[in-house]
Amino acid sequence: MTIVLDARDLSKSFGDVTAVDTVTLSVKKGALFGLLGPNGSGKTTMIKMLTGQIRPSRGSATVLGFDVTQDPVGVRTRVGIIPEQETPPSFLTAMEYLHFVAAVRKIQDIESKADWWFDFLDFADKKNVLCKDLSRGTRQKLMFTQAFIHEPALALIDEPLINFDPIMQDLVKEYLVGYVKKDRTIFISTHILEVAEEICSDFAILHKGRVLHNGPVADLTGRNEHLTSFFLSLVRKDRDA
Ligand SMILES: Nc1ncnc2c1ncn2[C@@H]1O[C@H](COP(=O)(O)OP(=O)(O)OP(=O)(O)O)[C@@H](O)[C@H]1O
Ligand SMILES: [Mg+2]
Numbered sequence: 001m002t003i004v005l006d007a008r009d010l011s012k013s014f015g016d017v018t019a020v021d022t023v024t025l026s027v028k029k030g031a032l033f034g035l036l037g038p039n040g041s042g043k044t045t046m047i048k049m050l051t052g053q054i055r056p057s058r059g060s061a062t063v064l065g066f067d068v069t070q071d072p073v074g075v076r077t078r079v080g081i082i083p084e085q086e087t088p089p090s091f092l093t094a095m096e097y098l099h100f101v102a103a104v105r106k107i108q109d110i111e112s113k114a115d116w117w118f119d120f121l122d123f124a125d126k127k128n129v130l131c132k133d134l135s136r137g138t139r140q141k142l143m144f145t146q147a148f149i150h151e152p153a154l155a156l157i158d159e160p161l162i163n164f165d166p167i168m169q170d171l172v173k174e175y176l177v178g179y180v181k182k183d184r185t186i187f188i189s190t191h192i193l194e195v196a197e198e199i200c201s202d203f204a205i206l207h208k209g210r211v212l213h214n215g216p217v218a219d220l221t222g223r224n225e226h227l228t229s230f231f232l233s234l235v236r237k238d239r240d241a
Contacts, residue, residue, distance in 0.1 A: 002029040004154050004185045005050065009059035012045050019045040021209035022059065027187060027202070032180045034196040035189040037206035038235055043189035044084045046206070047158050050187070052076045064154055077105070080147035080155035087139045090132035094123070094142050097131060101146045117145040121168070137163045144172065156187045161195060173199050197227035205231060207238050
């Protein structure tokens, strides 16, 4: 079993707020891993540390074998990332943005790859439209495209389905499930527990920066338990403790 993401006692404080508190978790190659947790539980902060966007206060993590503190650029150049609430630059067209991504990521044949994505996510008619004039969902399609167009071994996505309509959600879910079947790995954070239960192989629940639970989704379904009720009872118990 190959581990592609390994966090050890990872912590992040902002002044006197401890956003992530000694989190230890690992993700195996081929997993579709869901990081779940209430608002403010530290999911986005975890993803930012794991993608080399912010430095951990304590602890360590390796992603695809690269240390997030020692070599954040090594991590960033290899993974696909969709940060929370990120939108493409307003002053570029959709196609210009993908050319920009291709230059940074040294992607060959960007025109044909981009055309495949414009077709797949059904926004070919927006190819030459400035990003500022795209709808929110279409901007998310473009963010999705930039994260996957280089077929990274690992993609980290903060809320993959946000802003997508039901048809697009269905397409994207199917894409994510298919993606990990080819021995690639996906790490998502999400509030949509039904979706996590449907597509994730493994999950962790964060609350107040700490891991309350970490394990395979099949362990729950094997006990006939639903992720939503499991999540609610665990988080409420911890909140009231
Ligand atoms: N740059 C920052 N400065 C100060 N506090 C921060 C900063 N970033 C995050 N925090 C705090 O860290 C905690 C965790 O925030 P984070 O954004 O990681 O939560 P989250 O689980 O992603 O929440 P949500 O579900 O609402 O997206 C919160 O208390 C938040 O206010
Ligand atoms: Mg968040």
